[in-house]
Amino acid sequence: MRIWSVANQKGGVGKTTTTVALAGLLAERGARVLLVDLDPHGSLTSYFGYNPETVEHSTFALFAEHMISAREQVQALLIPARDTGIQMLAASPALATVERRSLSGTGVRISKALALLWDDFDYALIDTPPVLGALMVNALAACEKLLIPVQTEFLALKGLERMLRTLEMLARSQQKALPYLIIPTLFDRRTHASVSSLRTLRNDYPERIWAGMIPVDTRFRDASRVGLLPSRLDAQSRGVEAYRSLLKILLSVDNAPAAMKSSTALR
Ligand SMILES: Nc1ncnc2c1ncn2[C@@H]1O[C@H](COP(=O)(O)OP(=O)(O)OP(=O)(O)O)[C@@H](O)[C@H]1O
Ligand SMILES: [Mg+2]
Numbered sequence: 200m201r202i203w204s205v206a207n208q209k210g211g212v213g214k215t216t217t218t219v220a221l222a223g224l225l226a227e228r229g230a231r232v233l234l235v236d237l238d239p240h241g242s243l244t245s246y247f248g249y250n251p252e253t254v255e256h257s258t259f260a261l262f263a264e265h266m267i268s269a270r271e272q273v274q275a276l277l278i279p280a281r282d283t284g285i286q287m288l289a290a291s292p293a294l295a296t297v298e299r300r301s302l303s304g305t306g307v308r309i310s311k312a313l314a315l316l317w318d319d320f321d322y323a324l325i326d327t328p329p330v331l332g333a334l335m336v337n338a339l340a341a342c343e344k345l346l347i348p349v350q351t352e353f354l355a356l357k358g359l360e361r362m363l364r365t366l367e368m369l370a371r372s373q374q375k376a377l378p379y380l381i382i383p384t385l386f387d388r389r390t391h392a393s394v395s396s397l398r399t400l401r402n403d404y405p406e407r408i409w410a411g412m413i414p415v416d417t418r419f420r421d422a423s424r425v426g427l428l429p430s431r432l433d434a435q436s437r438g439v440e441a442y443r444s445l446l447k448i449l450l451s452v453d454n455a456p457a458a459m460k461s462s463t464a465l466r
Contacts, residue, residue, distance in 0.1 A: 200233075201453060202313055202323045204342035208365070209358035210329035213348040213384035215242040216419050216429075218326040220442040221346075221449075223428030226285050230321040234280055235309065236290035237338055238328040239298070244289040247280040248426050254278070257291035261312045262305055270315040283428055286320070288312075298332035305333055310341040331365050339369055344449070345379035349400065351386045351393040351412065356400065382445065383412035409448060413441045 203221075205214045218234065226232045236243040237258055241251025251257070256276040261267055277286045297305065313323055325338045339345065347362060349355050359381070370376045381404055387393045401408055416438030422429040430439045 200317050200320050202342045203344045204325040204338040205346045206327040206335055207347050208331050208362050212350040215326050217348050218324050220429045222285055222324050223430045224446050225322050232285045233320040233323040234287040235325040237334045238290055239292050239295035241290035243326045251291050254289045257289045259291050259293040261308045262297045273312050273315045306336050307340050309337040345377050348382045348384045351383050351396045353396055381408040385415050386412040387415045411444050
């Protein structure tokens with residue numbers, strides 16, 4: 200199983216949309232996909248028609264006092280993401296209490312749970328809350344690759360700096376650097392703010408940024424309103440096409456020989 204996390208301390212930058220869009224495209228290719236909702240608001244959970252307030256099983260169980268240690272226990276928490284074939288570990292508001300706890304012992308709960316599902320899925324995609332806390336730390340510790348959606352507007356650039364400083368800190372404390380890719384999102388080529396912040400991003404992070412960008416596309420809102428995978432609502436929309444080319448890059452890095460990996464953006 201390959202585990203990718205989608206994170207940015209800043210809210211509303213397209214984390215959940217990126218998670219859903221990529222999961223849908225992976226599932227279309229025949230991959231067995233698991234979605235993990237680590238956001239106490241449960242946007243991903245709601246996307247597929249569940250109410251986070253009342254959902255029967257949630258990732259909160261993984262942080263309970265009695266640690267889950269058997270594969271069947273984690274499997275019992277899975278719920279289907281509608282009829283997409285994708286399975287999900289849902290979120291509930293109780294997850295917010297995890298943020299307030301001290302990190303000791305709880306930083307690798309998600310890694311451990313996903314290790315138990317290793318043979319059940321090809322990909323796990325983790326959606327995170329816009330908060331640097333225990334939940335994000337869990338997501339970062341569990342994944343082999345981090346995707347950082349960044350909205351192409353000026354305020355977002357500051358948020359990105361903070362996010363990257365945090366990553367450096369974590370890398371030092373865990374003594375492993377996490378490969379990451381910056382994904383420009385909500386790009387609107389008619390606005391000066393979008394065009395010039397994309398230019399700044401490319402200039403400041405030439406090795407870390409995906410060469411493409413995700414355009415503003417109203418089909419994403421339409422898809423979330425009806426709870427459909429974006430690629431199922433409109434397989435040819437500009438936004439879906441953009442995620443398709445992003446996925447191509449992500450997969451080519453996964454499948455490249457080790458020697459090549461060191462020369463890609465996902466170092
Ligand atoms: N490329 C896009 N074009 C148009 N709308 C988009 C795009 N990406 C996301 N959106 C919309 O913007 C809003 C915020 O997106 P999303 O929920 O994915 O962000 P988020 O980073 O997960 O937010 P939060 O930090 O609150 O979890 C949603 O209404 C979503 O439908
Ligand atoms: Mg979200």
